[in-house]
Amino acid sequence: xxxxxxxxxxxxxxxxxxxxxxxxxxxxxxxxxxxxxxxxxxxxxxxxxxxxxxxxxxxxxxxxxxxxxxxxxxxxxxxxxxxxxxxxxxxxxxxxxxxxxxxxxxxxxxxxxxxxxxxxxxxxxxxxxxxxxxxxxxxxxxxxxxxxxxxxxxxxxxxxxxxxxxxxxxxxxxxxxxxxxxxxxxxxxxxxxxxxxxxxxxxxxxxxxxxxxxxxxxxxxxxxxxxxxxxxxxxxxxxxxxxxxxxxxxxxxxxxxxxxxxxxxxxxxxxxxxxxxxxxxxxxxxxxxxxxxxxxxxxxxxxxxxxxxxxxxxxxxxxxxxxxxxxxxxxxxxxxxxxxxxxxxxxxxxxxxxxxxxxxxxxxxxxxxxxxxxxxxxxxxxxxxxxxxxxxxxxxxxxxxxxxxxxxxxxxxxxxxxxxxxxxxxxxxxxxxxxxxxxxxxxxxxxxxxxxxxxxxxxxxxxxxxxxxxxxxxxxxxxxxxxxxxxxxxxxxxxxxxxxxxxxxxxxxxxxxxxxxxxxxxxxxxxxxxxxxxxxxxxxxxxxxxxxxxxxxxxxxxxxxxxxxxxxxxxxxxxxxxxxxxxxxxxxxxxxxxxxxxxxxxxxxxxxxxxxxxxxxxxxxxxxxxxxxxxxxxxxxxxxxxxxxxxxxxxxxxxxxxxxxxxx
Numbered sequence: 110x111x112x113x114x115x116x117x118x119x120x121x122x123x124x125x126x127x128x129x130x131x132x133x134x135x136x137x138x139x140x141x142x143x144x145x146x147x148x149x150x151x152x153x154x155x156x157x158x159x160x161x162x163x164x165x166x167x168x169x170x171x172x173x174x175x176x177x178x179x180x181x182x183x184x185x186x187x188x189x190x191x192x193x194x195x196x197x198x199x200x201x202x203x204x205x206x207x208x209x210x211x212x213x214x215x216x217x218x219x220x221x222x223x224x225x226x227x228x229x230x231x232x233x234x235x236x237x238x239x240x241x242x243x244x245x246x247x248x249x250x251x252x253x254x255x256x257x258x259x260x261x262x263x264x265x266x267x268x269x270x271x272x273x274x275x276x277x278x279x280x281x282x283x284x285x286x287x288x289x290x291x292x293x294x295x296x297x298x299x300x301x302x303x304x305x306x307x308x309x310x311x312x313x314x315x316x317x318x319x320x321x322x323x324x325x326x327x328x329x330x331x332x333x334x335x336x337x338x339x340x341x342x343x344x345x346x347x348x349x350x351x352x353x354x355x356x357x358x359x360x361x362x363x364x365x366x367x368x369x370x371x372x373x374x375x376x377x378x379x380x381x382x383x384x385x386x387x388x389x390x391x392x393x394x395x396x397x398x399x400x401x402x403x404x405x406x407x408x409x410x411x412x413x414x415x416x417x418x419x420x421x422x423x424x425x426x427x428x429x430x431x432x433x434x435x436x437x438x439x440x441x442x443x444x445x446x447x448x449x450x451x452x453x454x455x456x457x458x459x460x461x462x463x464x465x466x467x468x469x470x471x472x473x474x475x476x477x478x479x480x481x482x483x484x485x486x487x488x489x490x491x492x493x494x495x496x497x498x499x500x501x502x503x504x505x506x507x508x509x510x511x512x513x514x515x516x517x518x519x520x521x522x523x524x525x526x527x528x529x530x531x532x533x534x535x536x537x538x539x540x541x542x543x544x545x546x547x548x549x550x551x552x553x554x555x556x557x558x559x560x561x562x563x564x565x566x567x568x569x570x571x572x573x574x575x576x577x578x579x580x581x582x583x584x585x586x587x588x589x590x591x592x593x594x595x596x597x598x599x600x601x602x603x604x605x606x607x608x609x610x611x612x613x614x615x616x617x618x619x620x621x622x623x624x625x626x627x628x629x630x631x632x633x634x635x636x637x638x639x640x641x642x643x644x645x646x647x648x649x650x651x652x653x654x655x656x657x658x659x660x661x662x663x664x665x666x667x668x669x670x671x672x673x674x675x676x677x678x679x680x681x682x683x684x685x686x687x688x689x690x691x692x693x694x695x696x697x698x699x700x701x702x703x704x705x706x707x708x709x710x711x712x713x714x715x716x717x718x719x720x721x722x723x724x725x726x727x728x729x730x731x732x733x734x735x736x737x738x739x740x741x742x743x744x745x746x747x748x749x750x751x752x753x754x755x756x757x758x759x760x761x762x763x764x765x766x767x768x769x770x771x772x773x
Contacts, residue, residue, distance in 0.1 A: 115153050119155060140155050141156060154199070169194050207681045223265055230516060231520075231521060234521070241305065243593065270404050273407065278409045286305060347406075347408050418501050421542075437454045438452070440486065488537075507542060524568075580637065603643065619640050651720065652761075657771060659755040669738065692729045695725050695757070
């Protein structure tokens with residue numbers, strides 16, 4: 110808001126400079142407006158002269174001095190000064206800064222929103238863990254990041270579609286093992302080699318046994334009702350599969366009247382479908398408790414059932430991008446990604462990306478020649494035993510995401526720390542789909558377009574610390590610590606007297622804020638002791654307390670007959686104390702911060718912004734007495750500033766997916 114004012118004045122000055130003999134100034138990129146390093150240097154600074162001096166043919170300081178002369182007449186500035194080699198420092202008139210309180214209040218709960226110059230339709234896929242376990246605390250970081258990223262993209266004016274990709278393909282060895290583990294638990298038999306164990310597996314086994322021991326018609330009737338009300342074709346596909354499974358299970362009744370015998374008689378595919386649906390149901394519930402919602406839960410298997418995968422492979426074969434020639438191209442890369450050597454490996458193994466044993470060869474391996482599009486090696490699409498790889502599904506899935514309404518302009522895929530190798534292969538997948546024409550030039554153009562339209566984001570490992578020591582989180586040893594466990598532990602510790610629902614909200618707030626305090630691309634420590642401390646040391650407590658404090662002030666003011674909206678323009682001009690002006694500037698920065706986060710995905714900066722805003726409010730409150738019955742005009746102005754600060758805190762916390770309580 111205030112930065113935009115400064116930026117617009119600079120651009121007007123550049124246009125006048127272009128008319129006065131510096132024609133290049135008219136084509137300078139939008140100027141950057143930053144905070145000054147020290148408050149005594151002014152309110153804002155710009156390096157516009159330093160960045161564009163060469164293009165203008167002027168020394169940086171000389172260009173800055175000409176710009177300062179053009180800006181001197183702007184009524185909003187108290188002074189425009191040239192510093193150092195060519196920085197411009199701006200001092201705004203206090204009444205100009207104070208006047209923005211009115212605009213903040215006018216924007217209200219939409220304070221964080223802005224209008225992007227080129228809004229896009231963006232599909233954001235995140236979390237997407239296999240349906241063989243609950244959402245873990247490791248995946249919690251990706252859930253918090255992906256959810257907050259969607260929020261800031263929308264605030265910046267983009268149309269966002271949130272998507273969860275269900276890895277439920279029939280060839281999944283993991284899901285086969287999971288289903289067999291559940292069967293073994295129901296039957297009281299030893300787990301299969303490499304099988305799953307733990308409370309969550311037992312819970313699925315108990316639930317399956319319950320389903321198999323009672324009439325299935327109520328569940329089938331509910332599924333039919335859902336199917337009739339569902340419009341999304343892929344969701345309808347999943348519901349139809351569930352109905353078919355329930356019908357086959359019911360058909361077992363005559364020969365297998367009890368749960369154990371029915372579980373023994375079920376095919377692995379039907380049992381797998383039951384287990385998947387129960388785990389996905391739990392995943393959805395856990396994510397809902399974490400304030401994470403999706404527009405689409407997309408079934409991988411639906412692509413196979415609809416023939417989309419085979420059609421996509423045939424398209425690539427016809428385009429010469431996939432073939433069955435018995436070799437694999439492997440690129441040896443340098444430290445900077447440059448190709449040092451291209452190696453052709455004759456008759457390589459074709460099971461590189463799968464954890465299943467190699468089957469009997471029935472046909473030649475089908476290869477995606479992904480090295481043509483920047484990947485480090487060609488990838489298997491279909492193995493010799495006829496099984497398709499994950500990459501084959503990825504091809505059809507990405508093609509669907511581009512073509513399914515709302516027809517995404519850009520895809521963002523958020524993956525965990527063990528997925529770095531997927532960046533090159535997914536980029537190659539998209540390039541292969543976007544390729545038009547023939548030859549190396551067509552490959553190059555397709556790769557450039559893929560890099561524009563697909564962004565694979567990797568979030569790094571989160572380490573949990575408790576009592577000063579690392580708290581290991583394991584997955585398959587029966588002691589899994591799920592995201593919902595973390596939420597509930599934090600909530601019970603922070604709010605022991607509250608009801609479970611309120612405890613979950615408290616735990617959700619703390620977990621999301623802490624997950625988002627560090628950049629997604631850096632390793633982070635999650636300090637559970639700090640997260641459960643009810644003091645100013647705990648950043649989420651500190652920020653939420655600032656909002657609750659403001660609400661308390663507003664309630665007291667209302668009781669005394671004062672309302673923030675009563676402040677007139679002449680009242681706001683009374684806001685001239687440095688702590689008042691610093692608070693106004695910080696609140697007005699929220700849409701700027703949201704835009705920055707949308708541009709570079711640095712959503713962690715919103716936690717810093719929220720803490721800084723809370724600190725500035727506490728400093729203002731401790732210095733500037735708000736309720737002064739003897740000075741009603743100043744009281745109204747300061748109440749308006751309090752309301753503006755509350756909007757800023759709610760806006761930042763809302764983007765982070767954290768609540769802003771009115772009482773604490």
